[in-house]
Amino acid sequence: DAGVTQSPTHLIKTRGQHVTLRCSPISGHKSVSWYQQVLGQGPQFIFQYYEKEERGRGNFPDRFSARQFPNYSSELNVNALLLGDSALYLCASSLGPLGGMNTEAFFGQGTRLTVV
Amino acid sequence: GIQVEQSPPDLILQEGANSTLRCNFSDSVNNLQWFHQNPWGQLINLFYIPSGTKQNGRLSATTVATERYSLLYISSSQTTDSGVYFCAYSLFGNEKLTFGTGTRLTIIP
Numbered sequence: 638d639a640g641v642t643q644s645p646t647h648l649i650k651t652r653g654q655h656v657t658l659r660c661s662p663i664s665g666h667k668s669v670s671w672y673q674q675v676l677g678q679g680p681q682f683i684f685q686y687y688e689k690e691e692r693g694r695g696n697f698p699d700r701f702s703a704r705q706f707p708n709y710s711s712e713l714n715v716n717a718l719l720l721g722d723s724a725l726y727l728c729a730s731s732l733g734p735l736g737g738m739n740t741e742a743f744f745g746q747g748t749r750l751t752v753v
Numbered sequence: 754g755i756q757v758e759q760s761p762p763d764l765i766l767q768e769g770a771n772s773t774l775r776c777n778f779s780d781s782v783n784n785l786q787w788f789h790q791n792p793w794g795q796l797i798n799l800f801y802i803p804s805g806t807k808q809n810g811r812l813s814a815t816t817v818a819t820e821r822y823s824l825l826y827i828s829s830s831q832t833t834d835s836g837v838y839f840c841a842y843s844l845f846g847n848e849k850l851t852f853g854t855g856t857r858l859t860i861i862p
Contacts, residue, residue, distance in 0.1 A: 670849065679839055679852035680796070693848045725794050729850070736848040740784060742841075744796040 639664070641730045641745035649751045650718050658713045658748045662730030668692075669711040670735060670742070671703060672727040680727055686711055687734040715750075723752045755780045757853040759840060765859045766830055774825040774856045776840035784843040785816050786850070787825050791836045799825070799838075830860045 642661045650656050662669050668687040672680035682695040686705035700716045709730075715722055726749075729742040756779040766772055776785075787799040800807050800814040802823065807814055811831075816823040823840055837857050841850040 672850075674794075679841075679855055680850075682849035682851070685848050687848075695849065727794075727796060734848045735784065735843040735850055736845050738783075740843070741786060741798065741801040742843075742850055743798060744788075747794045747796075749794065 641728055641743055643726075643728050643745035643748050645748060646746065647749045647751075649753060652718055652720060652752055654718050655714065655716050656718060656750060658715075658726050658728075658750070659710065660713070660728030660730075660745060661710045662728075663743055666730040666732055666743075667709055668731045668734050668740070669705055669709065670729045670731075671711070671713045672729065673697070674725040674727060674747075675723075683713070685735060692734050718752045720752050723750060725749050754851065755782060755842070755844070757840065757842065757851060759838075759853040759856050761856060762854065763857045763859075765861065768830055768832060768860055768862050770830050770860075771826070771828045772830060772858065774827070774838050774858075776823040776825075776853050778821040778842065781818060781821065782842035783845060785823055786841050787814055787823070788839045788841065789834075789836050790839060790855075796839070827858075830858075832860045832862055834858060835860045 670685040671683040674680040684703040685693040689705045705711045725747045728745045731740045788796045804818045813826045841852045
C-alpha cells in the first residue's frame, strides 16, 4: 500500500505569489493534518481536517487555508507568500482525528518551499 | 499547553554504541509517538506508545504515563540512525500533534 504522498517535493516561489500543496492520505484514512517545519525547529501544527471538515487550526495567519476533498486528499494554500514562509511542509494522515483513541499519524515526505 | 522537553538535545556516538533518549511531559498526554527525521526531512514512525513497552529490532521504547515520561532506546547504533528524534503527543479534544524539542543524534563510523 502507498503511504502518504505529497506533491510537489520541491518548489521555489517569489514573494507575493500564491502556492498550492497537495497531499494524498493512506488508503482508508479519513483525517489529514498539515505542519510547517522551519530549519532547526520541530513541526508546527497548521490545520487538521476530518471527513472534509476543519477540526483544528494552529496559530497561522489567514493567508493559510486548506480543504479536504471527498476522496480525503487535501490541499494547503498559502497566499501572498513571505520570505518567512520558506519551510518544509508536512502532511500527516490518520484513521481518525488526532487526539482520539488509537490514532497514529503517518507523515509524507514533505514539500520543501523556498520563497525568494 | 503541555510542555514537552527532550534530552539530551545533542548526542554524538561511535557506531555500535547504545543510547537512551528521554521525553518529559508537564502533564498527562495521550497518543504518544516517536519519530526519526532523516537528513532528507522524512518523518519516520518508530513507535506509537501511549503506555507500556514496545520493541522493534534494535529499537525499543517505554512510556510511563503516570510518571509523565517516555524513553527511546537505540542499541548497536549504525550510521543510518543519525538524524533528529522527536516525541510528539496529542490529547482528547486537542486534535493535533505537538512535538518535543528534538534530540539530534550523530553516529560516527
